Amino acid sequence: MNRSDFTVEILRYELESIVGADHVVTDEAEMEAQALDVWWVTRFWRFSDNDFPKPFAIVFPETAEQVSRVVRFCNEHRIACVPRGGGAGDSGGASPIRGGVVLDMKRMDRIVSLNERSLTVRVQTGIIQKHLEEYLNRKGYTMNHFPASFTTSTLGGFISTNGTGVLSSKYGKMIDMVHQLEVVLPSGRIFKSLPVRLHSTGPDYSRLFFGAEGTLGIVTEALCKIHPLPQKRLFRGFLLPGLAEGVEAGRRIMVNGLQPSLMRLYDEKDTGHILTKQFGVDAQGCVMLVGFDGRGRVVDAQYEDAREILEAAGARDLGEDPGKNWWEGRYKSYYPPNDYIAYPWMTAVTDTVAPYEDIERIYHEMRRAVEEGFAQWGAQFHAHFSHWYDWGASFYPTFLLKEYPEDTREAMRLYNRILDAAARASVDNGGVINEHHGIGLRSGRLMRLIYGERYDLAVDIKRALDTQNIMNPGKLGLGD
Amino acid sequence: MGIDEIRETMDSCKHCFMCRHACPTFLTTKLDSHTPRGYALMMAEVDAGKLRWAGSVADRFYQCSQCGLCRQDCAYHWAEDDLVRHGREEIVAAGAAPARIREIADRLMKTGTPVEGGSGIPAVMRDKIGAKGAEVLYVAGWAARREAPETIEAMAKIFDSLKVTWCCMEDEGCGIELLELGYAGEARRQAAAFVKRVAKIAPKRIVSSCPHLCRALREQHGLLGIDPPSMPVLHTAEFLAVELEAGRLSIGGGRREAVGYHDPCQLGRKLGIFDEPRRVIAAAIGAPPLELYHSREAAECCGAGSVMLTTEPDLAADVARRRLEGARNEGVRTLVTACGNCKTLMRRALEGDGSGMEVLDIAELAAASLRS
Numbered sequence: 129m130n131r132s133d134f135t136v137e138i139l140r141y142e143l144e145s146i147v148g149a150d151h152v153v154t155d156e157a158e159m160e161a162q163a164l165d166v167w168w169v170t171r172f173w174r175f176s177d178n179d180f181p182k183p184f185a186i187v188f189p190e191t192a193e194q195v196s197r198v199v200r201f202c203n204e205h206r207i208a209c210v211p212r213g214g215g216a217g218d219s220g221g222a223s224p225i226r227g228g229v230v231l232d233m234k235r236m237d238r239i240v241s242l243n244e245r246s247l248t249v250r251v252q253t254g255i256i257q258k259h260l261e262e263y264l265n266r267k268g269y270t271m272n273h274f275p276a277s278f279t280t281s282t283l284g285g286f287i288s289t290n291g292t293g294v295l296s297s298k299y300g301k302m303i304d305m306v307h308q309l310e311v312v313l314p315s316g317r318i319f320k321s322l323p324v325r326l327h328s329t330g331p332d333y334s335r336l337f338f339g340a341e342g343t344l345g346i347v348t349e350a351l352c353k354i355h356p357l358p359q360k361r362l363f364r365g366f367l368l369p370g371l372a373e374g375v376e377a378g379r380r381i382m383v384n385g386l387q388p389s390l391m392r393l394y395d396e397k398d399t400g401h402i403l404t405k406q407f408g409v410d411a412q413g414c415v416m417l418v419g420f421d422g423r424g425r426v427v428d429a430q431y432e433d434a435r436e437i438l439e440a441a442g443a444r445d446l447g448e449d450p451g452k453n454w455w456e457g458r459y460k461s462y463y464p465p466n467d468y469i470a471y472p473w474m475t476a477v478t479d480t481v482a483p484y485e486d487i488e489r490i491y492h493e494m495r496r497a498v499e500e501g502f503a504q505w506g507a508q509f510h511a512h513f514s515h516w517y518d519w520g521a522s523f524y525p526t527f528l529l530k531e532y533p534e535d536t537r538e539a540m541r542l543y544n545r546i547l548d549a550a551a552r553a554s555v556d557n558g559g560v561i562n563e564h565h566g567i568g569l570r571s572g573r574l575m576r577l578i579y580g581e582r583y584d585l586a587v588d589i590k591r592a593l594d595t596q597n598i599m600n601p602g603k604l605g606l607g608d
Numbered sequence: 609m610g611i612d613e614i615r616e617t618m619d620s621c622k623h624c625f626m627c628r629h630a631c632p633t634f635l636t637t638k639l640d641s642h643t644p645r646g647y648a649l650m651m652a653e654v655d656a657g658k659l660r661w662a663g664s665v666a667d668r669f670y671q672c673s674q675c676g677l678c679r680q681d682c683a684y685h686w687a688e689d690d691l692v693r694h695g696r697e698e699i700v701a702a703g704a705a706p707a708r709i710r711e712i713a714d715r716l717m718k719t720g721t722p723v724e725g726g727s728g729i730p731a732v733m734r735d736k737i738g739a740k741g742a743e744v745l746y747v748a749g750w751a752a753r754r755e756a757p758e759t760i761e762a763m764a765k766i767f768d769s770l771k772v773t774w775c776c777m778e779d780e781g782c783g784i785e786l787l788e789l790g791y792a793g794e795a796r797r798q799a800a801a802f803v804k805r806v807a808k809i810a811p812k813r814i815v816s817s818c819p820h821l822c823r824a825l826r827e828q829h830g831l832l833g834i835d836p837p838s839m840p841v842l843h844t845a846e847f848l849a850v851e852l853e854a855g856r857l858s859i860g861g862g863r864r865e866a867v868g869y870h871d872p873c874q875l876g877r878k879l880g881i882f883d884e885p886r887r888v889i890a891a892a893i894g895a896p897p898l899e900l901y902h903s904r905e906a907a908e909c910c911g912a913g914s915v916m917l918t919t920e921p922d923l924a925a926d927v928a929r930r931r932l933e934g935a936r937n938e939g940v941r942t943l944v945t946a947c948g949n950c951k952t953l954m955r956r957a958l959e960g961d962g963s964g965m966e967v968l969d970i971a972e973l974a975a976a977s978l979r980s
Contacts, residue, residue: 155664158639160653161646171623177656188638215640216625234638258629266901279681280625463683464620471623 136184139205143187143229146197151188151235158186162230167218167570169540171471176536183210183224188235192310192318192348195231199346200316202229202598209314209598211342213254213285216277218477219568221289221341225602231346233284239263240349248307250351253284269354272299272389275564276462284347290339292564294458297382297516298389298421299355301564303338310349311337314594319345336589341566342600344593358421362431363390363451366443367403367413371395372488374414375513375521377441379484381418381434382518388434390419390451395491397510406453409446416443417451474529474543476570478550479562481515481522486558491523494553498527501549505529505542522562525550551577567604575605610701611655614694617686618655621648627678627688632909633671636926641668644678644688651695661704669695670709671923673916674788675873675909692914696790705790712919713791720781720798721750722918729778730757732764738809739775745811746774749818751917752948752969753780756955759817759948762975763844769978770856774815777805784824787832788914796832799824806837814841817971819875819947820913826879843875844971845946849884852891862892862977868940869897870931870954871907872947885946885970892977898940908934912949921956928957936965946970 143152163180164170174180189195202209208228215222215232224230236254243249247269251260257271258279264270274293275286285291287309292301299305310320311334321334337347368374374393381388393416394402403409418434420427435445464470482490491511498509511525527546532539551561551574561578563571575583583605590597590606602608611618621644628634633642640646647669653659674689682688699705705713712722721727727750729737736746744767752759767774783799786792806814814837816822825841842850851857869889875881882904890896902908911917911927932954935943945951945967954967 153639155641156659157641157646157650157664157668160650160659160665161640161643164649166623166625177658214625214628232638256629262901277625279627279629457683459626460683462624463626464624464686465684 139207140185142201143185143198146201147187147189147194151190153186153188154184159183162186162212162215165215165217165220165222167220167568168471168475169543169570170220170223172474172539173536175472178536181223181225181227183228183230186230186232188232190235192312195312195346195348196316196318198229198231199312199314199598203314203316203596206596207598208601210600211284211288211346213282213288214256214277214280216280217285217289217566217568219563219566219570221566221568221600221603223569225569226608228598233282233346236348242267247354248351249354250349251283252349253287253347254282256280256282257286264354265357268357270357271305271352271354273302273305274458276459279459283350283352287338287347287350288341289564289566292515294392294514295389295419295421297391298387303335305353306334306338306350307353308351309334309337309347311345311347313345314596314599318348323351341568341603343590343604343606344599346599360424360427361419361421361455362427362448363417363419363455364431364435364448365446365450366416366418366438367411367446368393368416368438369413369442371414371491373441373443374416375484375488377416377438377443378513378516378521380437380441382516384433384437385518386430386434387420388418388430388516389421390417390455391514391516392417392454393513395511397508398512401510406450415446415450417454419451419455474532474539475526476543476547477524477526477565478547478554479522479524479564480554480559481520481562482554482557482559483520487513487521487523490554490557490559491525493557494525494550497549497553498546502529502542502546505532507546547571548574569603572603572605610694610698611651614687614691617688617691618648618651621645621686621688621691622652626683627681630677630681632673632675632677632911632927632930633923636911636923636930639668642671644691647672647688647692647695651691651698654698661699661702666699666704667706669699670706670789671916671920673873673909673911673913673924673927675913676877677873677906677909680877680905693788693790696788697792698790700790709789709919712915713786713789713794716781716786716789717794717798720779721754722785722915723750723754727753727780729753730760732757732761733776736774736776737778739773742773742775742809743812744772744774745806745809745814746776747780747814747816747818747821748776749816749821749948750780751952752817755952756948756969759951759969759971762969762971763817765975765978766848766857766971770851775809775811777809779805780821782821782824783832784820784828785915787824787828789919792832796834799829799832799834803829803834803837811839813839813847815844815847816841817844817946817948817969819843819872819879820949823874823878843879843881843946845875845885845888846881848888848970848974852888857974858979859888859892859974859977860894860979862973863894864942866939866941867893867897868900868935868938868943869903870900870910870935870943870945870950871903872945872950873907873909873913875946876907877905885944888970888974889944892973897944898938900935900938900940902934910945910950910954912947912953917949917953924953925957928953932957932965936963940965942966942968944968944970944973
């Protein structure tokens with residue numbers, strides 16, 4: 129936005145009249161602190177002595193009505209409006225690339241109500257997930273949503289990226305965890321979806337907003353599913369002869385109707401790293417961690433069946449320590465020094481989901497595309513399969529370059545080329561890039577590759593709802 | 609001094625969002641510039657010449673209570689609280705300390721206390737100032753002297769019941785506040801003068817109601833090159849626990865319902881003193897205190913630390929209200945603490961809220977349940 133200081137001051141006053149003067153922040157400290165997420169490109173750009181786009185104001189609303197008024201204000205003045213939750217994404221999704229107003233949602237963290245009969249909690253979406261979980265734990269419940277950024281990201285951020293936690297094989301993605309949404313639409317109107325989503329009264333319109341990253345509106349409240357704290361959590365580690373045996377064992381566990389809450393199959397490279405580092409074991413193969421939770425007898429029975437399947441696949445039982453230690457220390461690797469993703473190493477994840485008949489081939493093709501295609505840079509590739517269904521699975525690959533061109537633009541080009549090659553390997557082999565960390569700026573250009581002409585529908589919806597393209601412009605490949 | 613001593617922490621924390629959920633100032637303001645990552649990032653930008661220690665950047669660095677909950681939460685315990693202190697040293701060295709900080713630092717240098725008019729001398733202390741040959745040197749702390757003399761009266765009652773002779777100092781300035789505000793040189797001078805005064809009094813024990821002072825004498829004076837005192841330094845909670853276990857202190861019968869304990873950051877997380885206050889409370893009321901969800905190492909700060917009680921009274925009170933609301937929601941009606949700063953701030957935060965909640969120092973609880 130190119131406006132004079134006078135205009136900015138006038139606009140600022142208008143925003144203050146909506147949320148209060150204390151809740152419109154334009155100072156240097158906050159602008160600097162917000163101008164960074166965990167995307168490698170953002171960090172590389174910023175730490176290469178470049179400036180990063182900043183909004184003209186950061187606004188902290190407290191109610192949906194205030195959000196609505198701010199959005200209407202942005203519409204009237206054709207100002208970009210960027211919702212921000214934790215701001216800890218890895219795709220530039222909350223970057224205000226057109227300046228404008230950032231709507232920081234973290235003051236909207238009120239727990240509205242708890243329903244212990246239907247097992248739901250109604251909550252404003254600016255709440256940090258860990259705080260919501262702590263509240264539920266004190267009451268004897270859990271949401272069972274434990275993604276990497278559990279301690280720092282907001283419920284709204286998870287809804288807007290359709291996030292996935294480590295227990296998703298049993299409890300699903302965010303879209304499976306929410307009954308009802310309240311959304312401030314780009315017009316400023318407040319939309320509340322029907323109280324339940326399992327209905328046949330026309331489409332479930334709330335689905336539009338899961339994974340929309342604020343491009344179609346701002347999610348302000350959600351009615352979420354909750355579960356009683358499990359009577360028992362059981363974890364176990366197994367070593368399988370290879371990836372193929374691991375994938376097949378995982379498939380058999382899922383298609384036989386077992387419900388592991390945790391199933392993480394590490395490829396050989398990841399396995400070598402984990403076994404050596406965490407257990408001091410020098411062995412070949414692929415580690416699979418499994419976990420079951422719920423009522424004690426059900427957990428034990430399900431685990432026994434899973435163990436039979438794993439042993440039939442040639443698995444060696446590593447005992448309970450690998451799984452238990454992983455569960456207890458599951459966030460440790462995200463604190464610095466993160467030994468696999470430490471900046472300035474160039475890293476990215478290219479999650480992929482596909483049916484069982486394709487998933488293993490995609491893994492090998494993607495690995496080849498990265499390691500062989502970028503051998504001159506010593507590109508490394510490692511992955512684990514962490515979200516399993518009765519029709520397919522999702523794997524979580526990471527590429528890593530310890531060296532890359534010094535020139536900022538050359539380095540960023542290389543980053544994008546690797547990402548493109550990995551995505552192409554997925555799409556060409558029947559996979560779908562599964563960016564539950566966010567599409568944002570990082571993968572927007574890949575949306576046409578992934579969707580093809582189907583994406584015209586997304587563009588039509590965007591144009592219909594956001595007539596002035598003010599809502600988080602430039603994200604999700606929906607144009608600037 | 610400054611960035612060079614904390615560079616590794618800065619370079620690690622500037623990338624990391626993980627501990628944000630724990631930061632009491634952030635939870636009150638919701639500003640990223642109030643998070644450990646925000647501080648590290650701003651410091652790195654100053655170091656890179658892209659930011660200056662000025663305006664809002666310098667301001668934010670004085671809005672951290674250095675409670676250390678971020679360090680506790682961190683899987684690798686990066687010393688973010690120390691990072692803030694080093695940042696303040698840089699700010700002071702750059703002549704960029706905000707005016708309110710300069711004013712308070714000036715007062716500390718002149719009077720040993722951060723408040724206008726000094727800490728005062730409560731009546732119960734008057735004939736104890738400089739008393740010769742006393743067994744215990746009791747250092748109440750400026751907040752207790754100025755805002756909560758009932759804590760000192762309680763300690764006087766306990767000393768008397770134990771037949772322990774005690775004395776006080778008029779000037780209790782030990783340099784810790786100056787160190788926390790980034791004035792390391794002045795802190796060193798004040799700490800050295802404090803130690804000299806103590807040596808002159810030569811008590812057998814130092815007992816203090818101020819966890820900041822206890823930590824200063826036990827740990828932080830060492831950072832300034834000052835040797836610790838030759839006699840034991842006990843916080844009142846430790847003193848009471850020692851006397852209780854030795855059978856000299858007889859308390860009980862002060863039964864109250866819904867008593868919780870707030871672990872002061874300096875006493876708990878920093879000095880590792882968790883059990884002694886709980887034992888004293890249990891003896892006084894006949895039952896262990898209610899354990900808050902965030903307690904012991906994970907206790908949330910009340911906002912008073914690192915001189916924020918004085919430098920940022922409104923923000924600190926907001927932080928305290930959050931802590932008090934949490935305790936109230938967990939069923940606490942009487943919150944016991946063991947720090948004059950905590951008590952002062954929490955009491956201010958309760959003013960006019962109509963909740964009926966009460967905040968007591970542990971000495972008050974013990975004194976009220978003394979058996980004759």
